Amino acid sequence: MSGAAALAGVKVVEFGGYAAGPHIGKVLANFGATVVHVESKARPDGFRLQYPPYKDGEPGLNRGGCFAFFNDSKYGVTVDLKNPAGLELARRLIDWSDIVIENMRPGVMDRIGLGYETMRQTNPSLVMLSTCNMGQTGPRARTPGFGSQLSSLAGFCGAIGEADGSPMLLYGPYIDFIASVMSTSVALAALERRRRTGQGALIDVSQYESGLHFMAGALFANHRNRIVAERCGNRDAEAVPHGAYPCCDDRWVAFSCRSDAEFETLVRRLGQPALAEDPRFATTDERRRNVDELDAVLAEHCRGLDSEAVAAALQEAGIAAYRVNTIADLFHDPQLEERRTWRRRRHGEIGDQAYVFPGFDLAATPGDITRAAPLLGGDNEIVFKEFLGMTDEEFDACADREAFD
Amino acid sequence: MLGGYKVLDLSGRLGWLAGRILVDLGADVIKVERPGIDRDDADWRAFNIGKRLLTLDVTEAAGQEAILAALPRIDILIETATPGGPEAAWLDPERLAGLNLELIHVSVTPYGREGPRAGWRASDLEIMAAGGAMSIVGEPDGTPLRISVPQSYAWAGAHAAAGALVALTHRTGGAGGQHVDVSAQVSIVTSLAHAPTFVDMLGVVPGRVGSGISGRSVHGGTYRAFWRCKDGYINFILYGGPAGRRTNKALVEWMREKDLDLGVLAEIDWDTYDPILADQDEIDRLEAPIATFFETVTKAEFLDGAFGREMLGYPVSTVADIATDPQLAAREFWQDLPSPDGGSERHCGAFYRVDGERPELSPSAAGNGGNNRHILLELGLLEAQIDALEAEHVVAAE
Numbered sequence: 001m002s003g004a005a006a007l008a009g010v011k012v013v014e015f016g017g018y019a020a021g022p023h024i025g026k027v028l029a030n031f032g033a034t035v036v037h038v039e040s041k042a043r044p045d046g047f048r049l050q051y052p053p054y055k056d057g058e059p060g061l062n063r064g065g066c067f068a069f070f071n072d073s074k075y076g077v078t079v080d081l082k083n084p085a086g087l088e089l090a091r092r093l094i095d096w097s098d099i100v101i102e103n104m105r106p107g108v109m110d111r112i113g114l115g116y117e118t119m120r121q122t123n124p125s126l127v128m129l130s131t132c133n134m135g136q137t138g139p140r141a142r143t144p145g146f147g148s149q150l151s152s153l154a155g156f157c158g159a160i161g162e163a164d165g166s167p168m169l170l171y172g173p174y175i176d177f178i179a180s181v182m183s184t185s186v187a188l189a190a191l192e193r194r195r196r197t198g199q200g201a202l203i204d205v206s207q208y209e210s211g212l213h214f215m216a217g218a219l220f221a222n223h224r225n226r227i228v229a230e231r232c233g234n235r236d237a238e239a240v241p242h243g244a245y246p247c248c249d250d251r252w253v254a255f256s257c258r259s260d261a262e263f264e265t266l267v268r269r270l271g272q273p274a275l276a277e278d279p280r281f282a283t284t285d286e287r288r289r290n291v292d293e294l295d296a297v298l299a300e301h302c303r304g305l306d307s308e309a310v311a312a313a314l315q316e317a318g319i320a321a322y323r324v325n326t327i328a329d330l331f332h333d334p335q336l337e338e339r340r341t342w343r344r345r346r347h348g349e350i351g352d353q354a355y356v357f358p359g360f361d362l363a364a365t366p367g368d369i370t371r372a373a374p375l376l377g378g379d380n381e382i383v384f385k386e387f388l389g390m391t392d393e394e395f396d397a398c399a400d401r402e403a404f405d
Numbered sequence: 406m407l408g409g410y411k412v413l414d415l416s417g418r419l420g421w422l423a424g425r426i427l428v429d430l431g432a433d434v435i436k437v438e439r440p441g442i443d444r445d446d447a448d449w450r451a452f453n454i455g456k457r458l459l460t461l462d463v464t465e466a467a468g469q470e471a472i473l474a475a476l477p478r479i480d481i482l483i484e485t486a487t488p489g490g491p492e493a494a495w496l497d498p499e500r501l502a503g504l505n506l507e508l509i510h511v512s513v514t515p516y517g518r519e520g521p522r523a524g525w526r527a528s529d530l531e532i533m534a535a536g537g538a539m540s541i542v543g544e545p546d547g548t549p550l551r552i553s554v555p556q557s558y559a560w561a562g563a564h565a566a567a568g569a570l571v572a573l574t575h576r577t578g579g580a581g582g583q584h585v586d587v588s589a590q591v592s593i594v595t596s597l598a599h600a601p602t603f604v605d606m607l608g609v610v611p612g613r614v615g616s617g618i619s620g621r622s623v624h625g626g627t628y629r630a631f632w633r634c635k636d637g638y639i640n641f642i643l644y645g646g647p648a649g650r651r652t653n654k655a656l657v658e659w660m661r662e663k664d665l666d667l668g669v670l671a672e673i674d675w676d677t678y679d680p681i682l683a684d685q686d687e688i689d690r691l692e693a694p695i696a697t698f699f700e701t702v703t704k705a706e707f708l709d710g711a712f713g714r715e716m717l718g719y720p721v722s723t724v725a726d727i728a729t730d731p732q733l734a735a736r737e738f739w740q741d742l743p744s745p746d747g748g749s750e751r752h753c754g755a756f757y758r759v760d761g762e763r764p765e766l767s768p769s770a771a772g773n774g775g776n777n778r779h780i781l782l783e784l785g786l787l788e789a790q791i792d793a794l795e796a797e798h799v800v801a802a803e
Contacts, residue, residue, distance in 0.1 A: 004580075007571060007574055007575070010574070027567065031571045050646070052603075053599075053602055053606045057607065065599065065602035065603075065606045068602075069599045069602050070599070134732055135732075135736055137735070137736055138731075138732045138733075139735055144715055145719070146717060149642075149718060150719060152640035152720065152721045153708075153719040153720065153727075154722065154727070155722050155724055155726075157631070158637075158638070158721040158722060159553040160543075160550060161550065165616075166631045167616065167631050167640070168544075168550070168616045168631075169614050169615070169616065169630050170542060170552075171541040171597060171600050171611065171614060172597070172598025172599065172600065174596060174598070177595060177596050178559075178596075181560075181563045182756050183757075184571075185430065185563075185566045186429075189406040189407050189430040190406055191574060192406060192407060192570075192574065193406040201406075201759050201760060202760055202761070204757060205756070206736070208732075208733075209733070209736070209738055209756060209757075210756050210757075212738075212753055213422065214554075214556055214559040214560075214563075215554055215724065216422075216452060216752070217447045217448035217451040217452065217554070218447075218554045219451070219727060219728065220450055220750070220751070221447035222724040222728055223728060223739075223752075224447065224744075224750055226725075229553065229554050229723070229724055230553070233548070233550060233553075234530065234551055235553075236530070239528065244539060244548055244549045252534075254531055254533075254539065255531070256530050258528075315525045315526060318526060320526040320527050322532075322534045323534065324534040324539045325534065325536070325537045326537065326540045327537050327540060327541065327597070327600050327601055327604050327610050327611050328604045328610045329537070330594060331601075331604065334520065335516040335517060335520045335522045335523070335535070335590060336590070336594070338519060338520030338521065339520070339588060339591060341594060350606070354601065354605040357591070358568075358591070359564035359589070359592030359593075360511075360565060360588075361568075361585070362568065362575070363584040363586065364581070364583035364584075365575055365580075365583065
């Protein structure tokens, strides 16, 4: 066992922006990889200015919380890819790196001269991971698209809402985060193959296809038995009751029962033991038949109770239950505190900001939020002089040629 | 890419996708199940395809001993034991590390292996509640909702696979194995996009967004996100910005080609249009002719038309729509594999392509079993030990 970071020595360069590309590098950086996020002054990452929130509500290139949230623990450089001197810097960065992550539209890296075939001439064992909406090939490869709407095409939005109601939106580009966490695995697997064979890799991740793996069971049921999964509110094929119920503390509590015995325990803990004897609710079949009434009765009883108290009482009796945490509650949840899920780091303009730690951690070489997100071009000197070994003269000459713009 | 690595997958539903991702990456994944488990279940098949099945009862001491004896030959172990429960005791990380210092031991649990609520029970519903996801899904004044197709298990599994790969990368530097602790709850928190930053920076708590987009009109108007079409719904939003303006222009052009009444849309200068300036009455007037148009197209027609016109927007697909999407066929996304009844069944193929090809899952590892003895021998058990396990019905005789 060693105290060094798990991915110490792994060098990553990112081209692109928004969520799907940068979130891969963030996780690698959290475990010790050196990750350089490439932007230009003319084309900063779209998350810097296009989405709130901003420090004190005022937009600014270095004031955006959305950009910062997906780019902690990285170094930020500006390189003008339309300037030959800038393009040369990009090539040097790629030659230095083990992994390149890019989420531009398909074909753009090739067009600007940074494609895989070109770059492997000088970095033969390069791992390049391209992630985009539809993948690099196929009739719709060049679809422009937002992850928020791609979640509709991949079946998620259609699976949200009441059976007789409209589909519903998920918050933000849900599917992008699926693709990014799966990309983290494949990028590292390619690095492992390289260690053994010296072989590089060109990896093509379609955010659409990655998302479908989160629907794999429903897709399989359709292929095999023509069963089409439908939205059904909070209903469940096995558990009844299974839902969220409003409480007196302006919160909801979620719980579920999978047997008559669990239901009996539930109603006893809710102070309504007679419900277990009620013929409408006595068996799973009856509860399912009268589920609207059951939900109404449970909602009525919960209305007088505190959400945390209900969850704790039910858990004590072995019933699955949890308060429906609001986004604000997440900052005070005891389990999230235990894992130090939120880690505050000081950003040059935003000040202290809470960054989120990934869903896994390692015992011997734990990860961390190693630094706040970079300012636009804020690490040009460190990256080009210290990491790439550029002399002061070389650096100044590049600046004179506006390569860092 | 992970050829030669052996994975022992003891997981329940919460961890299945982790092993499936490692299958896609080329590892040899052995799924351990108790005799009599329902392997016909759609989720079981979809998430365990590509793994070799070992039918072994690990609730029996002899079954546990067999696993411990096999451990020196295992690179990655995935389990979902409930913290504080009997399974967690025999799968204690220090104990397992004592048997194989190189082992990467991945524990996947609803809330993490430590902490005041580590032992709390959960199904998908409670994990989605605990992770904050339900609080932002549903109608603004309605019940918090989960996604009807369970998601939290997949989130936990995907984070578990990433954790295993980080630990494996570290191990290849000669540093030994270690324990990886995965929390499904935290995995869900990472799916919430940047919603937490609003609380952190502005003290604003994002709520449920429903089926429309609010917060984009300075007059408090709500834009529609979902529209009825001939055979279902379309997800389309009147956006501003360059892509939005291009989309809106293309939509109006499309409607013009169909000789439809454009209503107020005909008068809009899309080059200067900004959705934040409209009030609800204006939004309603803008949206009325669009609603009429969308009722005349099918989901497939919208997908084709929107793509050809470089418009933003997608149909709301069902799994049946996805099954026939030509984009997926062109990229050879689906893979047909032998089913338990001797026929064929269709699965999602590997989640990525590498060097121009999608790796294929092995037809001999279709989760169909029949190789218990062979697998146990491979894992270092002796014939006599296997005979004894069979005699005790801890492993199924075949």
